[in-house]
Amino acid sequence: MAIFFVxxxxxxxxxxxxxxxxxxxxxxxxxxxxxxxxxxxxxTSRITVLFAVISTAFEMVIGFAFALVLNQRFFGRKALxxxxxxxxxxxxxxxAVGWKFILQHSYGPFPWLLYxxxxxxxxxxxxxxxKMAFISLIIADVWKTVPFCALLLLAGxxxxxxxxxxxxxxxGAGSIQKFIxxxxxLMIPTIVVTLMFRFLQAFGIFDLVWVLTGGGPGDxxxxxxxxxxxxxxxxxxxxxxSAMAVVMAIYVVGILTVIRVMRKSLGKIYxxxx
Amino acid sequence: xxSKKTVKKIGLYITVVxxxxxxxxxxxxxxxxxxxxxxxxYQSPPVIYPKAFTLSNYINVFRSIPLxxxxxxxxxxxxxGTLLALFAGSLCAFAISKLIKRNKGEVMLDLLIIVGxxxxxxxxxxxxxxxxxxxxxxxxxGLILPYAAxxxxxxxxxxxxxxxxxxxxxxxxxxxxxxxVFKIFNKIxxxxxxxxxxxxxxxxxxxxxxEFMLALTxxxxxxxxxxxxxxxxxxxxxxxxxxxxxxxxxxxxVTVPLVIVVLIAQEKIISGLTAGALKG
Numbered sequence: 001m002a003i004f005f006v007x008x009x010x011x012x013x014x015x016x017x018x019x020x021x022x023x024x025x026x027x028x029x030x031x032x033x034x035x036x037x038x039x040x041x042x043x044t045s046r047i048t049v050l051f052a053v054i055s056t057a058f059e060m061v062i063g064f065a066f067a068l069v070l071n072q073r074f075f076g077r078k079a080l081x082x083x084x085x086x087x088x089x090x091x092x093x094x095x096a097v098g099w100k101f102i103l104q105h106s107y108g109p110f111p112w113l114l115y116x117x118x119x120x121x122x123x124x125x126x127x128x129x130x131k132m133a134f135i136s137l138i139i140a141d142v143w144k145t146v147p148f149c150a151l152l153l154l155a156g157x158x159x160x161x162x163x164x165x166x167x168x169x170x171x172g173a174g175s176i177q178k179f180i181x182x183x184x185x186l187m188i189p190t191i192v193v194t195l196m197f198r199f200l201q202a203f204g205i206f207d208l209v210w211v212l213t214g215g216g217p218g219d220x221x222x223x224x225x226x227x228x229x230x231x232x233x234x235x236x237x238x239x240x241x242s243a244m245a246v247v248m249a250i251y252v253v254g255i256l257t258v259i260r261v262m263r264k265s266l267g268k269i270y271x272x273x274x
Numbered sequence: 275x276x277s278k279k280t281v282k283k284i285g286l287y288i289t290v291v292x293x294x295x296x297x298x299x300x301x302x303x304x305x306x307x308x309x310x311x312x313x314x315x316y317q318s319p320p321v322i323y324p325k326a327f328t329l330s331n332y333i334n335v336f337r338s339i340p341l342x343x344x345x346x347x348x349x350x351x352x353x354x355g356t357l358l359a360l361f362a363g364s365l366c367a368f369a370i371s372k373l374i375k376r377n378k379g380e381v382m383l384d385l386l387i388i389v390g391x392x393x394x395x396x397x398x399x400x401x402x403x404x405x406x407x408x409x410x411x412x413x414x415x416g417l418i419l420p421y422a423a424x425x426x427x428x429x430x431x432x433x434x435x436x437x438x439x440x441x442x443x444x445x446x447x448x449x450x451x452x453x454x455v456f457k458i459f460n461k462i463x464x465x466x467x468x469x470x471x472x473x474x475x476x477x478x479x480x481x482x483x484x485e486f487m488l489a490l491t492x493x494x495x496x497x498x499x500x501x502x503x504x505x506x507x508x509x510x511x512x513x514x515x516x517x518x519x520x521x522x523x524x525x526x527x528v529t530v531p532l533v534i535v536v537l538i539a540q541e542k543i544i545s546g547l548t549a550g551a552l553k554g
Binding site: 066069072074075078081082083084085086087089090091092093094095097098099100101102107109110139143146147150151152155200203204207210211224225228229232233238241242245246248249252256261 | 287288289290293294296297298300301303304307381390391392393394395396397398399402419450480482484486487490491501502503505506518521522525529532533535536537543544547548
């Protein structure tokens with residue numbers, strides 16, 4: 001417990017302190033003023049939020065579809081579940097190296113596949129064009145975490161009592177009706193938790209960006225984590241980096257609060273219904 | 275006529291195959307590229323089917339970068355980080371579950387979990403300075419300690435739920451018999467917790483093995499790199515003749531142990547993942 005506090009709570013507080021210090025150790029708000037008035041913070045915030053929202057949205061939808069399939073009975077279900085763990089278990093940094101190869105313009109297979117299949121008119125450039133680099137990050141992130149989302153959602157699906165479906169069958173409900181009236185409402189708590197996990201993870205993404213695009217081209221894929229890292233440990237702008245880190249921490253607290261409120265009000269709706 | 279049921283079944287299996295392909299297609303291309311002679315990895319358009327076969331990439335990668343050293347580093351920091359987290363975490367969880375007052379324990383647990391949600395980068399620089407002043411940069415301890423700390427929330431969480439599920443009569447009976455708290459922990463609680471410990475242990479190990487940011491920051495000597503850092507930094511070192519074949523061979527070598535872990539322990543991993551995530 002003591003180690004834990006020294007190694008995680010203390011640095012958090014120290015970051016706050018550093019963000020308030022100027023170059024000679026005096027206390028000042030200059031760092032925050034700098035950070036807030038410059039365009040960089042807002043741009044990276046925008047990129048980070050955009051990345052987190054888009055990738056989480058894709059992951060939830062595809063993950064849910066996959067979870068529904070995994071919830072069926074079929075031969076080889078266990079094997080498929082095992083296969084699903086593989087993208088999750090591979091280090092993001094390592095996989096990013098793999099993606100870097102797969103997405104290469106001239107000899108990477110993926111752009112050529114798109115071209116050969118007639119999906120794009122020419123071989124697309126993935127990592128060197130700003131928009132495409134952003135899309136590359138999303139592809140890589142979605143690929144890696146869809147299976148993870150699917151497994152979490154599957155656990156939620158398996159908690160829905162079978163009797164509900166049987167009762168619905170007797171009442172003559174169709175499968176779409178069953179999905180909307182039983183599955184979806186009962187899955188809301190699981191969905192919220194999975195959403196929270198994924199969103200916060202995507203929000204703090206570092207390794208994928210660092211290895212795959214390095215925040216570039218330009219600063220077009222610079223997420224908050226990468227920006228803070230670069231500021232504090234490469235450019236040694238400690239005050240500025242710490243101020244950005246504090247802003248990021250505030251974002252996270254904000255997200256956590258929103259989720260808390262959401263869960264509370266959801267709970268109330270349930271009680272009202274029951 | 276084919277019955278409706280058969281059509282449904284065929285549809286289901288097609289979806290299943292699509293899902294498996296979804297998870298595995300990048301590996302096909304990586305495997306393919308790693309098994310071909312280096313110069314073929316530079317053909318444009320790329321050769322996406324196995325045209326020639328060689329294992330030379332797998333041998334050469336050990337020569338061009340100290341991959342075996344990286345593997346050793348990763349094994350050392352991940353195993354000790356995991357063990358330390360398990361040790362500290364189960365003690366912590368035991369205290370929260372059995373020793374201190376309920377509401378106090380819950381506050382501690384909440385605090386742990388909330389801290390666990392913060393992105394690591396927020397605390398990175400002070401941690402870096404701390405490690406520098408303790409002379410722990412480029413030292414295994416410099417990664418083991420923070421890894422243990424960052425895995426503590428999950429460990430404490432899972433272990434607390436586990437200890438809560440053990441009947442407190444066990445604990446009370448042992449007290450009556452005059453056993454000390456540590457004896458109870460050692461002789462009664464730990465043996466009953468082996469499965470839970472194994473589950474968290476596997477998850478911790480994987481998260482240490484996959485960690486990137488701290489390893490990148492604290493290990494600056496290239497012989498101290500862990501596999502994740504070692505392999506991903508190669509990209510920066512070559513400007514011409516980027517040895518893709520070898521790098522990809524390296525990434526696959528690093529992946530193999532993890533896939534084996536998954537194959538052996540998939541039930542445990544899934545139960546641990548869902549327990550850790552869904553009860554929160």
